[in-house]
Amino acid sequence: MTGVKACLINAGLNTKLANYKATGSVTHCFYDILFKKFKAALGGKVRFMITGSAPISPDVLDFLKVTMCAPIIEGYGMTETCAGSVTQFIGDKLSGTVGGPLANVKIRLRDIPEMEYLTSNNPPKGEVCMWGPSIMKGYFKNPEKTDEALKDGWLHSGDVGLINPDGSLKIIDRAKNIFKLSFGEYIAPEKLENIYIKSEWLA
Secondary structure, eight states: OHHHHHHHHHHHHHHHHHHHHHHOOOOOTTGGGGGHHHHHHTTSOOOOEEEOSSOOOHHHHHHHHHHHTSOEEEEEEEGGGTEEEEEOOTTOOOTTOOBEEOTTOEEEEEOBGGGTBOTTSSSOEEEEEEESTTSOSOOTTOHHHHHHHEETTEEEEEEEEEEOTTSOEEEEEESSSOEEOTTSOEEOHHHHHHHHHHHHHHO
16 A cells, blocks of 8 residues: 555656646645645645745755645845845746846846856846845945945845846856866855765765
């Protein structure tokens, strides 16, 4: 029975993932019965979830959406922008992006030629800059850091973004804290940290 149940769950998972990618629906009239325990783990009445702060693998997000039978909305923001400034709509099918700007924020990309991130790329890439009433006026008693972060009212986030064909934003790299390797390539320490952490986890 355990083997049969495992096969059913596997078939249900594959069917739900295919259905989600085709239609954006995280529910299924038959296979949702198999994922009752997953839903129950969160109380059974979750209508949607929100994730931010750090990126989650799109595969993991898709898995969570179909097993929890609830949409997961990805968002992006900073302390300096009063938290969330960019968010997906409920029902967005594309995992790994953070959606579009909220009504109180304008977003633009700044070219980073040394890292070959340019707004003339296809798709456009560059440092994410934000402007609006929710953006901080400056760091407390720290004019040097304020001048570094704010230029003509635009907050330079230090994150590198990519604009998808549908207009949504995807965070792909870091522009701050980068250093140049001996053979001329620029790299962010966070990339190395993620590689080492993943290697230790898989070991």
